[in-house]
Amino acid sequence: MLTTEENDLLTQTGPETSMGQYFRRFWQPVLLSEELPETDGDPVRVSVLSEELVAFRDTEGKVGLVERECPHRGADLFFGRNEECGLRCVYHGWKFDIGGKAVDLPNVPPGVRHHETVRLKAYPTREFGEIVWAYLGPQENGIPELPHMEFGFVAPGGRYVTKQLMECNWAQVMEGDLDTSHFSFLHMPAPSVPSNENLDAPADERRLKWIRNDPMPKFQILEHDVGFVVGGARATDEADETYWRMTQYTFPANGTGPSTMPGETYFGFTVVPVTDVACWMYCYAWNPERDLGNAEREKLSTTGHGIIAETDENYIPLRNRGNDYEIDRNVQRTQTFTGIKGLAEQDIMIQQSQGLIADRTRENLTATDAAVVKFRRTVMEGARRLAEDGEEPEAPRRHDAYKTRPGSWFASEGTPFEDVLLERFGHNRGLVL
Amino acid sequence: MLTAEENAILTETDADTPMGEYFRRYWQPIALSEELPEPDSDPLRVTVMGEELVAFRDTNGRVGLMDKRCPHRGADLFFGRNEECGLRCVYHGWKFDVDGNAVDLPNVPPGVRHHQTMRIKTYPTREYGDVVWAYMGPTMPELPEVPRLEFGLVHASRRYVMKQFVECNWAQAMEGDLDTSHFSFLHMPAPNVETTENRDANSPNRHLEWMRRDGRPKFDLLGHEVGFVAGGARVTDHEGELYWRMTQFMLPSHGTGPATVPGETYYGFTLFPVEDTSCWMYCYAWNPERDLQQAELDKFKIGHGIIAEIDSEYMPVRNKSNDYGIDRSVQRRETYTGVKGTAEQDIMIQQSQGFVADRTQETLTATDAAIVRFRRLLIESARELFESGLEPEPPYLHEAYRTRPGALVTSSDKELDEVLFERFGNARGLVS
Numbered sequence: 001m002l003t004t005e006e007n008d009l010l011t012q013t014g015p016e017t018s019m020g021q022y023f024r025r026f027w028q029p030v031l032l033s034e035e036l037p038e039t040d041g042d043p044v045r046v047s048v049l050s051e052e053l054v055a056f057r058d059t060e061g062k063v064g065l066v067e068r069e070c071p072h073r074g075a076d077l078f079f080g081r082n083e084e085c086g087l088r089c090v091y092h093g094w095k096f097d098i099g100g101k102a103v104d105l106p107n108v109p110p111g112v113r114h115h116e117t118v119r120l121k122a123y124p125t126r127e128f129g130e131i132v133w134a135y136l137g138p139q140e141n142g143i144p145e146l147p148h149m150e151f152g153f154v155a156p157g158g159r160y161v162t163k164q165l166m167e168c169n170w171a172q173v174m175e176g177d178l179d180t181s182h183f184s185f186l187h188m189p190a191p192s193v194p195s196n197e198n199l200d201a202p203a204d205e206r207r208l209k210w211i212r213n214d215p216m217p218k219f220q221i222l223e224h225d226v227g228f229v230v231g232g233a234r235a236t237d238e239a240d241e242t243y244w245r246m247t248q249y250t251f252p253a254n255g256t257g258p259s260t261m262p263g264e265t266y267f268g269f270t271v272v273p274v275t276d277v278a279c280w281m282y283c284y285a286w287n288p289e290r291d292l293g294n295a296e297r298e299k300l301s302t303t304g305h306g307i308i309a310e311t312d313e314n315y316i317p318l319r320n321r322g323n324d325y326e327i328d329r330n331v332q333r334t335q336t337f338t339g340i341k342g343l344a345e346q347d348i349m350i351q352q353s354q355g356l357i358a359d360r361t362r363e364n365l366t367a368t369d370a371a372v373v374k375f376r377r378t379v380m381e382g383a384r385r386l387a388e389d390g391e392e393p394e395a396p397r398r399h400d401a402y403k404t405r406p407g408s409w410f411a412s413e414g415t416p417f418e419d420v421l422l423e424r425f426g427h428n429r430g431l432v433l
Numbered sequence: 434m435l436t437a438e439e440n441a442i443l444t445e446t447d448a449d450t451p452m453g454e455y456f457r458r459y460w461q462p463i464a465l466s467e468e469l470p471e472p473d474s475d476p477l478r479v480t481v482m483g484e485e486l487v488a489f490r491d492t493n494g495r496v497g498l499m500d501k502r503c504p505h506r507g508a509d510l511f512f513g514r515n516e517e518c519g520l521r522c523v524y525h526g527w528k529f530d531v532d533g534n535a536v537d538l539p540n541v542p543p544g545v546r547h548h549q550t551m552r553i554k555t556y557p558t559r560e561y562g563d564v565v566w567a568y569m570g571p572t573m574p575e576l577p578e579v580p581r582l583e584f585g586l587v588h589a590s591r592r593y594v595m596k597q598f599v600e601c602n603w604a605q606a607m608e609g610d611l612d613t614s615h616f617s618f619l620h621m622p623a624p625n626v627e628t629t630e631n632r633d634a635n636s637p638n639r640h641l642e643w644m645r646r647d648g649r650p651k652f653d654l655l656g657h658e659v660g661f662v663a664g665g666a667r668v669t670d671h672e673g674e675l676y677w678r679m680t681q682f683m684l685p686s687h688g689t690g691p692a693t694v695p696g697e698t699y700y701g702f703t704l705f706p707v708e709d710t711s712c713w714m715y716c717y718a719w720n721p722e723r724d725l726q727q728a729e730l731d732k733f734k735i736g737h738g739i740i741a742e743i744d745s746e747y748m749p750v751r752n753k754s755n756d757y758g759i760d761r762s763v764q765r766r767e768t769y770t771g772v773k774g775t776a777e778q779d780i781m782i783q784q785s786q787g788f789v790a791d792r793t794q795e796t797l798t799a800t801d802a803a804i805v806r807f808r809r810l811l812i813e814s815a816r817e818l819f820e821s822g823l824e825p826e827p828p829y830l831h832e833a834y835r836t837r838p839g840a841l842v843t844s845s846d847k848e849l850d851e852v853l854f855e856r857f858g859n860a861r862g863l864v865s
Binding site: 175181182184185186190191215216325327329332333337338340346349350353354355358359360362363364365366367368369372 | 473475502504505506507508509511512514516522523524525526538539540541542545547551
């Protein structure tokens with residue numbers, strides 16, 4: 001349970017807020033590269049951390065991310081002309097390059113100071129893993145490197161990257177992922193169904209059975225340089241064997257899917273606040289050992305799979321709040337726990353059902369919420385230290401520490417979590433060396 | 434005219450407001466029984482006076498009405514599983530019965546206190562007259578009983594019950610009913626039309642003509658234990674004879690249709706606030722003497738009298754979003770409004786006053802007497818409760834809600850209580 005003040009601290013990410021300032025120390029995904037498909041292509045509206053911006057790919061292929069209001073009289077540059085290495089306002093022709101420099105002010109007489117002083121706010125961008133990232137923070141001490149998440153390093157054939165809109169605050173999306181105990185309910189068949197099979201889940205029937213049978217996994221948490229790893233251990237059919245599901249949380253809003261066994265495809269995501277009541281979830285599937293097969297890619301890009309929802313051409317989930325996620329009460333009675341199609345959609349439904357911003361002053365947490373509590377405490381502490389003590393977070397400078405993996409493993413009963421990680425990943429925090 | 438403060442008292446019904454607390458002393462209709470058709474059927478979203486709730490009918494047929502937020506982490510129980518005598522959250526399986534007891538907390542280790550202490554807020558419910566009622570007030574030594582409105586006491590074949598969504602504050606919907614003088618205008622033909630016939634209205638042509646001719650009925654009001662009766666008298670074709678239309682107001686938000694002559698079907702309704710800017714109007718037609726006829730039922734399906742034509746979600750087909758289907762050429766040549774349906778004309782004009790009518794900007798006249806009485810009664814009662822802790826009595830006088838409204842043509846020298854006695858056998862229209 002949080003106080004109202006703590007809940008505000010956790011959930012508000014506008015420019016003047018503590019969490020907003022904290023987020024701005026980290027690179028944020030702002031678009032998929034495919035949304036800016038070609039040089040001088042159409043400008044795209046971007047809202048991130050409650051700032052309204054416009055992105056464009058200039059004549060040289062570089063991506064600009066600038067404020068939307070032209071500094072002349074506030075016209076919206078989204079309607080501007082993207083041409084000859086700059087975005088030109090269609091009101092009076094003011095033109096800016098991706099760095100925000102005014103390169104043409106055709107209605108300003110020569111010699112007027114405007115030519116030297118007018119600037120448009122612009123943020124640095126990079127492309128990595130088919131995503132356009134932006135840095136919205138202060139630059140006095142230089143700009144950190146992009147977090148070296150593993151999906152960005154595999155060959156394009158070995159990954160699939162997409163995004164989906166979430167109609168709620170960022171933190172409850174993050175919490176939904178960290179609480180892996182909900183799998184025993186939300187993603188399960190209806191109680192009357194004997195089979196545990198679930199074609200949408202990235203886990204086989206046997207593992208699903210253990211998840212279903214043990215709704216109280218024992219949680220352990222180990223910190224690392226840029227976040228923490230959470231392990232949930234469940235009983236299996238063998239008395240001396242434990243089924244571990246391990247997920248990574250990295251600052252400020254990166255999560256993973258805990259189901260992957262060695263050789264299988266990994267899943268991760270980054271949550272980016274649009275405003276305080278909506279966020280983008282950038283999702284990536286990657287396989288460090290092989291290309292994704294056609295069947296796998298087809299599933300991910302059409303019907304959705306695992307954490308990836310079925311979306312329309314604007315990346316809006318087809319089953320969303322507006323249509324009650326197409327809940328089918330007959331299916332809920334006779335086939336699945338929710339009556340909603342798709343694992344991702346079940347997550348989206350339940351997270352959004354907590355409200356646009358979940359009210360954490362009214363909750364009753366239990367043992368399986370350990371990672372939720374840890375997440376809140378950690379991220380709020382980071383934001384407070386920055387806001388109150390001016391202490392800059394270290395994680396943005398530890399880009400190499402972001403190369404982590406999540407996954408599943410079987411270990412003999414009593415194996416310490418650290419050793420389970422070592423067995424599964426060759427490293428006691430799941431870092432890829 | 435009200436002050437801004439009085440207008441706020443009258444119109445705001447969230448918890449912890451004077452009117453909100455006052456309303457919560459009364460049973461409120463919160464769903465039609467048909468919306469929860471069978472045991473373990475689909476849960477239903479219900480918003481009452483700003484509270485977001487979920488209703489469900491459990492395995493034993495009992496109706497639960499509870500906070501929609503699961504106390505664990507606030508997930509919406511609307512998406513829950515209604516099974517084996519309880520509603521189960523689909524996030525982590527927490528399950529609650531209709532009384533709010535946590536009957537299963539499958540992810541909470543045995544021995545943890547949650548198993549004993551965890552509850553969800555619920556409200557008592559009853560079914561009466563094909564309507565589900567809820568009591569959202571403070572726990573009393575003895576709960577009041579559901580008001581004995583007559584429609585609920587007749588055989589099911591003698592009544593028709595429905596609801597319709599009204600996109601404005603509850604009080605102006607109530608006021609629209611109490612001011613019966615508007616009938617002389619709003620529901621009339623266009624001025625150049627000779628006949629007054631109106632198949633949507635519950636009055637014979639003769640009565641309609643009197644209403645059309647006399648736009649200034651004389652109003653008289655008589656208080657009773659649970660509200661008041663308002664009588665409006667209009668001149669007829671005969672000197673020495675008046676046409677009386679009498680309507681009942683019962684606290685906090687029950688109204689009636691005043692047109693019924695003996696033997697005909699009666700109309701009544703109950704409003705309850707969804708939020709301050711919308712309300713449900715539960716409408717009922719009943720005939721204490723005979724089954725409703727097929728012709729009547731057919732008319733109700735397409736709207737008649739206070740009953741609007743609605744879609745499957747109980748939303749009036751002609752509503753704010755389509756300007757009530759107003760047809761300006763019909764308005765020029767056929768009807769006063771160009772809007773089809775008596776109920777829709779009422780809905781249009783009431784909603785046109787704004788989401789919450791601004792009563793600091795009005796100019797009342799003599800025919801608004803019942804409106805003034807209504808406001809004073811409600812504001813005073815709400816204040817007495819809120820400021821002095823004086824609990825209202827009407828919730829405990831459930832038998833006094835068995836009243837009838839209606840019309841009568843009688844000699845012009847009678848006072849309203851005599852007219853009531855002649856029409857109903859009781860000087861306030863009470864059915865004994």
